[in-house]
Each structure stands twice: as structure tokens, then as C-alpha cells.
């Protein structure tokens with residue numbers, strides 16, 4: 001898929017495909033038992049409810065003319081009982097089905113979440129987060145009712161219809177045919193709007209996805225919006241997206257409303273015909289008033305399940321549009337995964353070899369070409385160079401966040417694409433540019449790097465990276481709750497916490513991507529001392545724009561022109577008076 005953004009509709013599948021629904025049956029089958037119980041309860045409740053017109057017919061034709069008051073009370077009591085029992089059974093069924101619906105939601109959502117966690121960076125590069133979120137939250141909610149109650153109701157309404165037809169024919173065959181005469185008209189209308197209706201629900205799902213993506217993006221970028229006073233402009237974009245959504249929704253509603261409109265009119269016409277033909281054309285000897293009353297009641301009931309079925313069809317069409325998206329996500333290939341029979345990466349020594357590595361995020365656009373280098377265990381390597389040269393790309397490849405397009409990367413001689421991801425990444429400490437903080441306490445955030453770490457270990461890691469002091473200044477210390485993305489913390493504090501998190505994992509290979517860019521010079525100097533201790537014996541890759549922080553690295557690689565333009569120690573590169581020298585002297589002059 002090409003890169004998507006908030007105002008680009010996602011591709012729609014053209015033909016209506018039942019395969020989505022068949023796949024959903026996997027989830028439904030797991031709820032077989034409660035669904036059967038609910039079905040039986042519903043069938044009982046419906047059957048009991050259906051006996052009411054028969055009681056009424058008997059009362060009108062027999063009990064009332066006979067003026068049998070005692071019997072009248074008895075029959076009225078029976079009628080009341082049918083209503084009470086039918087309501088109680090329906091309530092129990094409703095409770096069971098709410099539970100079933102929630103179970104189905106839970107399972108689909110869990111599968112989605114598990115899958116999303118395995119999807120490669122590339123997947124997230126290509127689409128707005130809002131469009132991913134809406135699938136897990138809203139779409140799953142939207143399909144749950146159809147997948148639980150919908151299925152049962154569908155079967156029930158069919159059974160109901162058959163029952164009503166049977167009762168109707170038992171009461172009067174001729175009048176029953178009048179009721180059935182409306183069916184072909186109804187089916188004609190349904191056929192006519194079927195495709196348009198499905199398209200319009202797909203469009204609704206697209207527009208709501210766009211709206212969601214924009215809202216998510218706007219909330220994440222609220223600071224920038226306010227700083228540049230873009231509120232009015234953004235409001236305009238939001239209004240356009242919301243208007244598009246409303247327009248599609250209204251279109252879908254026109255089709256939705258067309259169905260009850262057709263059913264209501266047909267039901268009224270059919271009932272009028274029953275009265276008209278029953279009273280005027282048929283002889284009173286064949287058709288009593290009680291029969292006409294019962295028939296008109298059955299006719300009204302007959303159209304109810306048809307209306308319900310068409311509403312179910314509506315929700316079904318709507319749900320299939322959402323299921324398409326849900327299964328599309330579940331089918332998204334996990335391209336970065338363990339090869340079959342992947343070996344475990346043995347305890348790393350830390351030798352990293354790039355052998356003719358070529359890589360591009362998008363086909364045909366290489367960021368690195370035929371890159372080769374060899375890093376000895378324990379060596380510290382600085383990656384420097386102009387913005388966008390490919391420094392982060394190099395470390396992303398070592399951690400196998402992306403697979404190389406050509407050549408290979410080996411650690412201690414093992415091709416990283418042939419070992420398990422877990423054994424590879426668990427021995428690496430990676431601190432990316434975005435020092436993400438999760439909601440929870442500071443302690444939890446540091447512990448993220450090693451779940452079984454003791455409090456002492458956590459504090460020791462925090463002390464090493466000079467985070468202990470500021471953490472203790474908070475009233476709750478290590479137990480201070482921070483918000484998602486760490487908005488309670490300064491950028492530098494966030495970096496120190498994620499630094500501690502990375503170190504706690506005690507990695508053999510340490511990757512620091514602009515890890516100290518937001519930390520003040522004094523803290524950085526202190527941090528450097530702790531770091532020097534820590535880096536001993538570990539291979540490390542350090543990306544930094546501030547060259548003073550990488551001067552002491554064993555080797556400095558200047559990344560440029562899809563490869564490494566210069567390599568050497570600080571002194572060697574300064575003596576060479578090349579690219580690094582120019583960058584360094586420019587920075588010194590600025591300082």
C-alpha cells in the first residue's frame with residue numbers, strides 16, 4: 001500500500017465477499033454453547049408470544065358471544081402469562097447475548113492487538129495511527145452485535161416467519177396469500193439498492209477512518225498547532241472531513257430508511273386488503289370477524305420479522321465493510337519475523353559486520369548502498385553526518401527493524417536474519433530518538449527494560465545516568481505517575497529515564513540515537529562519566545549531532561552519500577581535514 005494520510009481514502013474491495021463473514025464464523029463458533037441456549041430461549045419466547053392472536057380469536061369468536069365471564073378472566077390471565085413468560089425469557093437471552101458479544105469483541109481485539117505488535121515499522125510508516133486505532137476500537141465494536149445477536153436473530157426471524165406463516169395458513173389460506181403478495185415487491189426493492197447500499201457503508205467506514213486519523217494527528221500535534229495559531233485552519237480541515245463523513249452517513253441512511261418505508265407501506269396495504277377482501281368479498285360463513293382480527297394481527301407480525309431481517313441485512317452489510325478492514329489488518333504480513341527453524345543467537349560478544357549492505361525504505365530509492373564495515377566486540381562507534389544521511393537507518397538495520405534489501409548483517413558471524421528476533425533484540429539496548437514514556441510510574445517505565453529488575457537495580461541504573469536526583473525531587477519519587485509520552489516530564493528528563501531503561505536491560509550491544517540531545521551540558525558531562533564505565537566491554541553505536549559527545553569513541557564514521565565517507569578516531573579525522581573536520585570546526589565556531 002502506498003503511504004496513506006488522513007485525507008486519502010483507503011482502497012475498497014469491489015465485490016461483496018462472503019469470505020469475511022465466513023472468517024468471522026471462527027469467533028462465533030467459539031461461543032456455540034451460550035448461543036444455542038440463547039437461541040432456544042428466544043424460540044420459546046417467540047412461540048409463546050405467537051399464541052396470543054389465537055387466544056384472542058377464541059375469546060372474540062367463542063367466549064364473548066357465549067358471555068362466559070369466568071372463562072374470559074381465565075383466558076385473559078393466560079394471555080397475561082404468555083406475555084410475562086415471553087418477556088422473562090427474552091431478558092435472560094439478552095443477558096447471555098451481551099456476554100457473547102463482549103467475548104467476541106475481546107477475542108477479535110486481542111488478535112488484532114497481538115498482530116499489530118508484531119507488524120514491522122514499515123506498516124506504521126505507511127498509515128496514520130488514527131486509522132489503525134479505529135480498527136481496534138470502533139470497528140470491532142461495530143461488528144460485535146451482528147456477529148452475536150445478529151446471527152441468532154437472523155435464524156430466529158426466519159423461524160418466526162415460518163411459524164407466523166404456518167399459524168396464518170392454519171387460520172385462513174386465502175387471506176394468507178394476500179399477505180404474501182407483498183413479498184415480491186419488497187424483494188425487488190432490496191435487490192435494486194443492494195450494491196449501492198454496500199458501497200455507501202464502505203464509504204462511511206472510510207470517512208470515519210479519515211476523521212479519526214486527523215483527530216489523532218491533531219491531538220498529538222496540539223503544541224505545534226497552538227504555537228503557529230493554526231486552530232482556525234485546522235478547524236477548516238476538520239469541518240471538511242466531518243462534513244464528508246456526514247454526507248456519506250446521510251447517503252447510507254437514505255438506503256436504510258428506504259427499507260422500513262417499503263415494509264411499513266406494504267404492511268399497511270396488506271392489512272387494508274385483508275379487511276377489504278375479508279369483509280366484502282368472502283362470505284361471513286367462511287371468514288368470521290375473529291378470523292379477520294387474527295389475520296390482520298398475523299399480517300402485522302409477518303412483516304415485523306421481514307423488517308427485522310432487512311435491518312439485520314443492513315447491519316450485516318455495514319459490518320462486512322468493517323470486517324474487511326479488520327481482516328485486512330490481521331492479514332497484514334509480518335515481514336520481519338523469525339525464519340523457519342531460526343537459531344537462537346548465542347550470548348553475544350558484540351562483533352558487528354555489515355557486508356555489502358544495500359537498503360531503501362521505498363523500492364527504487366536506496367538510502368544505503370553496498371555498505372561494508374566491521375566493528376570489533378567492545379568497540380564504540382559514533383555515527384555522524386548530515387541530517388537525513390542514514391545514521392538512524394544504519395542502527396535500525398542492526399536491530400532488524402527493517403530487513404536489508406541486499407547484502408547481510410552479521411553479529412559474531414551470525415546473519416541476523418537467521419536468528420530469532422527475541423534472542424537478537426534481547427541482547428541489544430536501543431534508545432531511539434523518540435524517548436517514549438508509557439503511562440504509569442517512573443519505576444515502571446525504567447523496569448520496562450527488564451521486568452524482573454529489583455528496585456535496587458532500577459535505582460542503580462537511574463543513578464548511573466544521573467536521573468536519580470531529579471526523580472527524588474518529585475513528591476512521589478520513583479512512584480510518580482507520568483502520562484503517556486511523558487508530558488509531565490521535560491524532554492531531557494524523558495531521555496534520562498529511557499536511558500536508565502535501556503541500561504537496565506544490560507545489553508551487549510548498545511545503540512544510542514541522539515540519546516543525550518536534550519540534556520544540558522553539565523548533566524551530560526556527569527552522564528558521560530557513568531556511561532564510559534558502562535560502555536566498557538560493550539559494543540556501542542552512538543549517533544549524535546553534538547560532536548563533543550562522541551569525541552572519545554574508538555571510531556567515528558561519517559555517514560554520507562549512501563555510505564561511509566570517512567572513518568577514523570577523532571584525532572585521525574581532524575588531522576585528515578575532511579568532512580568531519582569541517583563539521584567539527586563549524587560546531588566549535590558556533591559554540
Ligand SMILES: Nc1ncnc2c1ncn2[C@@H]1O[C@H](COP(=O)(O)OP(=O)(O)OP(=O)(O)O)[C@@H](O)[C@H]1O
Nearest residue numbers: 125361362367385386387388389390391392393394
Ligand atoms: N520510515 C521511512 N520511510 C521512508 N524514508 C525514510 C524513513 N525513515 C527515514 N527515511 C529517509 O531515509 C533517509 C535517512 O534517514 P535517517 O533517519 O537514517 O537519517 P539520519 O542520518 O539519522 O538523520 P537525522 O540526523 O536527521 O536523524 C532520509 O532521507 C529519510 O528521508
